Every structure is written in C-alpha cells, then in structure tokens.
Amino acid sequence: MKKILNKPENYVDETLAGLCLAHGDIYRQPQPRLITRSKKANKPKVGIVTGGGSGHLPVFTGYVGEGLLDAAAVGDVFASPSADLMADAIREANSGLGVLLLYGNYGGDIMNFDMATETVDFEDDIRCTTVLAADDVASAKPEEAHKRRGVAGMIYGFKMAGAKAEEGATLDEVTRVAQKTMENTRTIGCALTSCTLPAVGHPTFEIGEDEMEMGMGIHGEPGIWRDKLRNADDIAQEMFERLQTELSLKTGDKVSVLVNSLGATPLEELYILYNKITQLIDKTGATIVHPLVGRYATSMEMTGASLTLCKLDDELEALMNAPAHCAFWRV
Amino acid sequence: MKKILNKPENYVDETLAGLCLAHGDIYRQPQPRLITRSKKANKPKVGIVTGGGSGHLPVFTGYVGEGLLDAAAVGDVFASPSADLMADAIREANSGLGVLLLYGNYGGDIMNFDMATETVDFEDDIRCTTVLAADDVASAKPEEAHKRRGVAGMIYGFKMAGAKAEEGATLDEVTRVAQKTMENTRTIGCALTSCTLPAVGHPTFEIGEDEMEMGMGIHGEPGIWRDKLRNADDIAQEMFERLQTELSLKTGDKVSVLVNSLGATPLEELYILYNKITQLIDKTGATIVHPLVGRYATSMEMTGASLTLCKLDDELEALMNAPAHCAFWRV
Structure with missing residues (x-):
C-alpha cells in the first residue's frame, strides 16, 4: 500500500501535531508523544490513562476527552511508549484521587506501565490500578484468556470507565467498572490485506489476492485460518458465532455491537456486515443498544473488519449512553 | 482491492439496510433507495434533497439529519438514481415551503433531477430550486467552472443550507446560502490507488506501484498529472496552491479546511497533511475555523486524499458552527 508521508521517522510526531491543531478544543500535547485533554476537569476526579x-x-490517543480518557502515552508505530513517558502521562492525569491504567495486553506495554507505576508510587505517591484489555478471542483459548491480546474492545473500557470517573466515582469503583466491561467484551477480526509500516515501506505480511485470514x-499476528475470501454473511456469521460461544447472549440480554474497519474497508461493507449481525443477534433474543459502525480501532490501511460484542447490564448501559466528547465518538 | 460483500447486486440495498438499522434514530428508508430523517421537523421548513x-x-445519504439534509435518493454504485426516485425524495422533503436540490455536477444526475423537478411541479405543485456542487478545480479551468465536477466540497453546501433551513429561512434564502457556499468552496484530490466496483471485481483503473495522480x-476521472509518489508536504503544498490561486486567502479571511480521505488513506496521514496545510494557511494571514479531518466523501477503498477550502463570511461561519446531527458530523 502507498502512504502519504514525509520522513518515516516523523510519521508519529507529525500525526500528533496535526491532531492537536485540528482539534485543539479537545487535545493538547504538553510534551512530545503525550496527549492530554485540552481542558482539565473542573474538580478532582479519578484519572484514566492509556x-x-x-x-x-482513533486508538489510543483519539479517546482522550471529556467522559473518556485523561491522557495517552504514544509510542512509535506498533511499538510501546517508554516507561518515563507513561509516568508523565499518569502525573498529567492525576488530580489526587488516583489513576486507572487501561490498555492492551501486550508484553512491552505491561512492562513499561508497571515500571511507570512504581515510579509514580515512589516519587509522587500516586495510587494506580491496572485493567488490561484482552478481548481478542482468536489469540488464545478461553482457558488461557489472560494471554489474549487487546484490540477494538478496549474502547468499551475507555467509555465505561470514563463515564464512571466523570460521575465522581472512586478509583476502586472506576476500576471495577473497567474490569466488568472488559470481562463482558469479546472481539474477533479478519484481515484481507496487510498494512505497511512507514519505516519499512512494504506490507508487514503477504496474503494471496483471493485470500483472507x-x-x-x-x-498481523497469525489467526485461526487462512483460506479463500468468503462472502460478507459467512464472515459475519463465523465472527458472531465465535463470540457468542463465550458470551451466550439470550432473551433479555442487552449488547452493544461494534463493527469496526481495520482501515481500508469502507463504511458500505461495514453496514453490510452489520445488517447480517443484527439478524443473528435478533435470533438470540438479545437487544442491541448503542451500536457502533465505523473506524474505531485500525491498523492504518489494513483491509478487514472486526466484530466486538459488549454485554451490558443496567449500570453499563447507562455508562454507555452517558455524554462523551472526543473527535471520534458519537453519542 | 478485496471487498467484503455478498452478491454485488445487493451491495447498495444491504448497505442502506445496515445504515438504517445502526442509526435508526437518524435515518429511515420509507422506500428502497430513499433515505429520509427518521423524525420529521416539528414545524414546516424548506426541504433539502440530494x-x-x-x-x-458518508456522501450522500449520510448527511441526512437535523441541521443538514431532509432526504437523499440513492443510485447504484457510481450511478445516478432514477428521476422517479428523486421525485419521491422531493415529496418526502416537502413540507409546503419548497425544496432545494443540492447535488454534484454530473450529467446523469442533472438530467434526472430536472425531470423530477418537472414532475413534482406538475403533479404536486412543489417549488424547487437547484444548486450544483462544482468544486473540483482539477476537472476544468476557471473560465469553464460550470463544467467542474462536484466532490467533497458539497458537504459545506449541505451544512450551510441545512443550518439556514433549520432557522426557518425561505427557499430563496436557503438557495442563496447554498449558492454562496459553493461559490466560495474549492476542492482538489489526489489518488494513489483505484477502488473496485462491486459488480466489476477489479480496479477501475491501473496506476503504478510508485505512482500517484x-x-x-x-x-477515477483523469487528473492533471500522473507521476512518482511525492511526499506529504509536497502534496499538501501543491493542493493548497491550486486552491489558493482561486480563493486568494489573505489576512482577516476565515476559512474552513477539509482534509478528506478517499477511503483507505488512514487518519494518521490526513493529520500529516493537515499539519502542513495549517502552516500554508497561516502564511496567508487567514484564520482556520472549524476544520474537518477524516472520511467525509469517499470512493469506497480508494487510496488518496482531497483538500477542500471553504471561505467563510460571518453568515457562513455562524451556519458552519450551528448544531447538526447525523452519524458522521461532529460539531
């Protein structure tokens, strides 16, 4: 895939500069690679950092905003930010009531966030809790769910924890909500093409002209199967069934659905998938609440889509529908 | 490019079904291929149809919503809707104060909308006015501006006319605002890859692995030049200069900027372009108001981007900042 860029080593910094220029009412960059809300909350609240x-x-930076996150530490493309940067993000997000760290289950991020937590505990006396997003069912079996990667489902964690913190809840309450949200969230994706890392210049992996994974x-981590490209209904059905096996949606349940483009796949095709998925959910007797269809968590220009289901109780439903304001969220 | 679809002949209908299911609070499909607001306005207003x-x-259908359009007639992929469908869209949008037709400058659409206008004038006594979007500077020279195609800039027309109609303005006033908006709006795009029509299955045009147009x-209409892929700053500069030649932005001017992905090009790269474009506009002394960066008018999974500038006077600035509600607009 072809990319519009200047020097690959400036890709991230120029992106963040543009983001803050375009949405200065939402995002601020107090130091390189650290994005915070442009306006701090009026009164102390639990901070949320990713x-x-x-x-x-829009992951991760884009979800900084009112009713969502307080700060994000940004790494190179597909690489973890440093522990020092994470510590500074925690300091920015702290207003005295502690900080929840909510991010994806990747080794580098965990190592660095753990170091950052120790630093701010020791140097600044900031109490931190951690909730990991590990929603990708394709990356490990249910009995090894702690090995699963965090993907698009993490945005439900951002939304629910963000809304809870905005209510004035304690760190323990915000952490409980984030944990409950992620326990009820599952994602599976399928890829049709690779994306290209700016510094590499060629696709991360090869996949046949008529294949999907x-x-x-x-x-680009390996998936469950690679085969001929299937049609939209078959893709939707398999994705749904792999999530339904674990979530067991039934009559009376409420669920939010996220049909997400990995990048290049257009809205038209997401709606085709969504059309089929609503039929499959209707059959379970569950009710869809606040569906999301669009580009919420991408891999630059990768072609493909993911399906996330987030099962909601009354508390999560109310948090899902609470106000939120960033450049990429629609209430 | 690979597509997620079922039968190509169902691509449009399944897309619209999914759109209305996902955003039932905004869109309704009273008959196939006709999208209206799900809730009609409380009191009579000038209707706007595209x-x-x-x-x-999101063009065209996605911009139906409060503060924007009232109805959209939807054709096959890259094909005009029928005159009968357009007439029905006008009837849906009419609440007695007349209807503005605001759409792109393409032969088929003009022919069909003109027929529709005659029909509703004769059969229903509905007064219609027409404003064409012809914002693409690459498609004809300034002295033949009436031959220019309508592209991403039309969304400024939707926004300003929509806000004016919501204020309770007359058809003549709404038409004047739409006309003024389009007269002050210019767009240029560049493509890096083609998209693929669902019914065709292969790219609409070929372009070299290291080329752009x-x-x-x-x-996929021919552009100004095809050459080696340039870097983001060069692309931004050329796009800006080609628009600035006609708009002559200067100190004291206000302008809205739309950096739009044609589909596959990710947000990251749009912000890199925006970063440069702000520097170029700063040099003119003009002020950016309400910038838009994202996917606002696409060609499915085409790689590339467009730049639109819309010069604002006080009236247009107020209309740009007025409330609007659809699945794709952010205030």
Missing part, C-alpha cells in the same frame, strides 16, 4: 503503539487511530491480529 | 451514486459514504476524480 498508551500503546501508534498506527491505530480469520482471527488475524491488528499487527 | 442524490447521486452509491460508494461515497494529482487531480483525479472520485470515479
């Missing part, structure tokens, strides 16, 4: 590699916009990760 | 081919989401149209 972080991770670039190349997934079910369960592929957002960095 | 229409055109599919494959450009400046000025290419959203259906």
Whole structure:
C-alpha cells in the first residue's frame, strides 16, 4: 500500500501535531508523544490513562476527552511508549484521587506501565490500578484468556470507565467498572490485506489476492485460518458465532455491537456486515443498544473488519449512553 | 482491492439496510433507495434533497439529519438514481415551503433531477430550486467552472443550507446560502490507488506501484498529472496552491479546511497533511475555523486524499458552527 508521508521517522510526531491543531478544543500535547485533554476537569476526579503503539487511530490517543480518557502515552508505530513517558502521562492525569491504567495486553506495554507505576508510587505517591484489555478471542483459548491480546474492545473500557470517573466515582469503583466491561467484551477480526509500516515501506505480511485470514491480529499476528475470501454473511456469521460461544447472549440480554474497519474497508461493507449481525443477534433474543459502525480501532490501511460484542447490564448501559466528547465518538 | 460483500447486486440495498438499522434514530428508508430523517421537523421548513451514486459514504445519504439534509435518493454504485426516485425524495422533503436540490455536477444526475423537478411541479405543485456542487478545480479551468465536477466540497453546501433551513429561512434564502457556499468552496484530490466496483471485481483503473495522480476524480476521472509518489508536504503544498490561486486567502479571511480521505488513506496521514496545510494557511494571514479531518466523501477503498477550502463570511461561519446531527458530523 502507498502512504502519504514525509520522513518515516516523523510519521508519529507529525500525526500528533496535526491532531492537536485540528482539534485543539479537545487535545493538547504538553510534551512530545503525550496527549492530554485540552481542558482539565473542573474538580478532582479519578484519572484514566492509556498508551500503546501508534498506527491505530482513533486508538489510543483519539479517546482522550471529556467522559473518556485523561491522557495517552504514544509510542512509535506498533511499538510501546517508554516507561518515563507513561509516568508523565499518569502525573498529567492525576488530580489526587488516583489513576486507572487501561490498555492492551501486550508484553512491552505491561512492562513499561508497571515500571511507570512504581515510579509514580515512589516519587509522587500516586495510587494506580491496572485493567488490561484482552478481548481478542482468536489469540488464545478461553482457558488461557489472560494471554489474549487487546484490540477494538478496549474502547468499551475507555467509555465505561470514563463515564464512571466523570460521575465522581472512586478509583476502586472506576476500576471495577473497567474490569466488568472488559470481562463482558469479546472481539474477533479478519484481515484481507496487510498494512505497511512507514519505516519499512512494504506490507508487514503477504496474503494471496483471493485470500483472507480469520482471527488475524491488528499487527498481523497469525489467526485461526487462512483460506479463500468468503462472502460478507459467512464472515459475519463465523465472527458472531465465535463470540457468542463465550458470551451466550439470550432473551433479555442487552449488547452493544461494534463493527469496526481495520482501515481500508469502507463504511458500505461495514453496514453490510452489520445488517447480517443484527439478524443473528435478533435470533438470540438479545437487544442491541448503542451500536457502533465505523473506524474505531485500525491498523492504518489494513483491509478487514472486526466484530466486538459488549454485554451490558443496567449500570453499563447507562455508562454507555452517558455524554462523551472526543473527535471520534458519537453519542 | 478485496471487498467484503455478498452478491454485488445487493451491495447498495444491504448497505442502506445496515445504515438504517445502526442509526435508526437518524435515518429511515420509507422506500428502497430513499433515505429520509427518521423524525420529521416539528414545524414546516424548506426541504433539502440530494442524490447521486452509491460508494461515497458518508456522501450522500449520510448527511441526512437535523441541521443538514431532509432526504437523499440513492443510485447504484457510481450511478445516478432514477428521476422517479428523486421525485419521491422531493415529496418526502416537502413540507409546503419548497425544496432545494443540492447535488454534484454530473450529467446523469442533472438530467434526472430536472425531470423530477418537472414532475413534482406538475403533479404536486412543489417549488424547487437547484444548486450544483462544482468544486473540483482539477476537472476544468476557471473560465469553464460550470463544467467542474462536484466532490467533497458539497458537504459545506449541505451544512450551510441545512443550518439556514433549520432557522426557518425561505427557499430563496436557503438557495442563496447554498449558492454562496459553493461559490466560495474549492476542492482538489489526489489518488494513489483505484477502488473496485462491486459488480466489476477489479480496479477501475491501473496506476503504478510508485505512482500517484494529482487531480483525479472520485470515479477515477483523469487528473492533471500522473507521476512518482511525492511526499506529504509536497502534496499538501501543491493542493493548497491550486486552491489558493482561486480563493486568494489573505489576512482577516476565515476559512474552513477539509482534509478528506478517499477511503483507505488512514487518519494518521490526513493529520500529516493537515499539519502542513495549517502552516500554508497561516502564511496567508487567514484564520482556520472549524476544520474537518477524516472520511467525509469517499470512493469506497480508494487510496488518496482531497483538500477542500471553504471561505467563510460571518453568515457562513455562524451556519458552519450551528448544531447538526447525523452519524458522521461532529460539531
């Protein structure tokens, strides 16, 4: 795939500069690679910090905003930010009531966030809790769910925890909500083409002109099967069934649905998938609440889509429908 | 490019079904291929109707909503809707104060909308006015501006006319605002890859692995030059200069900027372009108001981007900042 860029080594910084220029009412960059809300909350609240590699916009940075996150530490494309940067993000997000760290289950991010937590505990006396997004069912079996990667489903964590913190809840309450949200969230993706890392200049992986891969990760991690490209209804059905096996949606349940483009796949095709998925959910007797269809967590220009289901109780439903304001969220 | 679809002949209908299911609070499909607001306005207002081919989401259908359009007639991918469908769209949008037709300058659409206008004038006594979007500077020289195609800039027309109609303005006032908006709006695009029509299955045009085309149209119409892929700053500079030649931005001017992905080009790269464009506009002394960066008018999974500038006077600035509600607009 062809990319519009200047020097690859400036890709992330120029992106963040543009983001803050375009949406200065929402985002501020107090130091390189650290994005915070442009306006701090009026009164102290629990802070929420995320972080991770670039190349997934709107994840991670884009979800900083009112009713959502307080700060994000930004790494190179598909690479973890440093522990020092994460510590500074935590300091920015702290207003005295502690900080929840909510990010994807990747080794580098965990190592660095753990170091950052120790630093701010020791140097600044900031209490931190951690909730990991590990929603990708394709990346490990249910009995090894702790090995699963975090993908698009993390945005439900951002939304629910963000809304809870905005209510004035304690760190323990915000952490409980984030944990409950992620326990009820499952994602599976399928990729049709690779994306290209700016510094590499050629696709991360090769895939045949008539092939797709079910369960592929957002960095091109191996999936469940690779085979001929299936039609939209078959893709939707398999994705739904793999999530339904674990969530067991039934009559009376409420669920939010996220049909997400990995980048290049257009809205038209997301709606075709969504059309089939509503039929499959209707059959379970569950009710869809606040569906999301669009580009919420991407791998630059990767072609493909992911399906996320987030099962909602009354508390999560109310948090899902609470106000939120960033450049990429629609209430 | 690979597509996620079922039968190509169902691409449009399944897309619209999914759109209305996902955003039932905004869109309604009272008959196939006709999208209206799900809730009609409380009191009579001037109606605004658009229409055109599919494959450009959020254009056209996506901009139906409060403070924007009242109805859209939807054709096959890259094909005009029928005159009968357009007439029905006008009837849906009419609440007794007349209807503005605001759409792109394409022969098929003009022929069909003109027929529709005659029909509703004769059968229903509905007064219609027409404003064409012809914002693509690459498609004809300034002295033949009436031959120019309508591209991403039309969304400024939707926004300003929509806000004016919501104020309770007359058809003549709404038409004047739409006309003024389009007269002050210019767009240029560049394409890096083609998209693929669902019914065809292979790219609409071929372009070398290291090439781009400046000025290419959203259906693959020939542009100004085809050459080696340039870097983001060079692309931004040329696009800006080609628009600035006609708009002559200067100190004291206000301008809205739309950096639009044609589909596959990710947000990251749009922000890199925006970063440069702000520097170029700063040099003119003009002020940016309400910038838009994202996917506002696409060609399915085409790689590339367009730049639109809309010069604002006080009236247009107020209309740009007025409330609007659809699935794709952010205030």
